[in-house]
Amino acid sequence: MKYFALFFLFIVFGAEAANILSARLDSDQKNLLIDVAYSGGCKKHYFSLKMDEMCLETYPVQCAAELKEEIEDGEDYCQGIIRHQAVFSLKKHKLHDEYYRGSKLTIYNKKSSFSIKLP
Template sequence: MVLILGLLGASGCGESGLGPDVPDNNVVLAGDGDWGDDPYVANSASVNGRGLTVEVEYSGGCRRHIFTLVISETFLESDPVQLPAELVHEANGDACERWVTDTRVFDLDLVRTRYRQFYGPGPGTVVLRVEGLPGEDLVYEFAG
């Protein structure tokens, strides 16, 4: 099983505490869903407060593209714990060829909730191991 963090731009979605462009439902627990397998390039990624920000590039521009951060349901035991993940892309059949650069933000609140289910209340640190993202460790720290 996997946790999913997805950014949906659809109207009617509530917003998270991260702002109006980050829906409150962008963190969900995955079942047997098909989350997409369309190509993209990840240029950068960083954790800022409760959010994971990723700059992506992809071909398209005519339809809404959905990026979902698929996160393992289980943590890897280390100090700090690690959480394997993969960023996936659903282009919704967009055949346009414009090269789009976009910044997506994922609310990490459910990661904190899952951490507390495994390790109890209080502060925590999780290293996100996101396959295909450039850069250093993505470290998510939160207070108690």
């Protein structure tokens, strides 16, 4: 039973990419907080946010950003399930100006996606 549970968790979280669990704004609405879970535990995992070049010109605007994961020194073959909160500045990613006010931002990667409404 123990091995089945580990196998199930490895399939759910996989070694390919982090699973996006949730996304929200901090209390000051200046940072985007993305909760992720990934398999590993032996190497450092870094996360970055890459905005898609074009947004849909709807009202409100709809944009997307890819959550990129980079693992220090290649693959992490450890089998722990790690939860992490990645923090991204709205200002640094230019999501704080009037154009994005009230827009829908979808954060995605190979495994999952999550949408949030910007302030």
